[in-house]
Amino acid sequence: MCCHDQSAGRQGYGGCCGRPGWEDPQGFRRQFATRNEQSARLEDYLKELQAEARAVQEKLDELKRT
Numbered sequence: 001m002c003c004h005d006q007s008a009g010r011q012g013y014g015g016c017c018g019r020p021g022w023e024d025p026q027g028f029r030r031q032f033a034t035r036n037e038q039s040a041r042l043e044d045y046l047k048e049l050q051a052e053a054r055a056v057q058e059k060l061d062e063l064k065r066t
Contacts (some may be wrong), residue, residue: 034042
């Protein structure tokens with residue numbers, strides 16, 4: 001469990017629990033994602049959704065065969 005920013009109700013968004021690469025060497029923490037970070041995150045999410053949709057389709061096909 002992280003010990004940073006808990007009092008502010010932002011557990012997981014700072015210090016040792018911060019998002020990788022979001023901290024500046026001088027200690028500045030961005031509270032937003034760049035377009036590239038958003039794009040990468042959405043592409044990963046899309047891949048997860050597509051994999052889930054394939055699994056659902058496989059289950060439907062299995063149910064129809066039995």
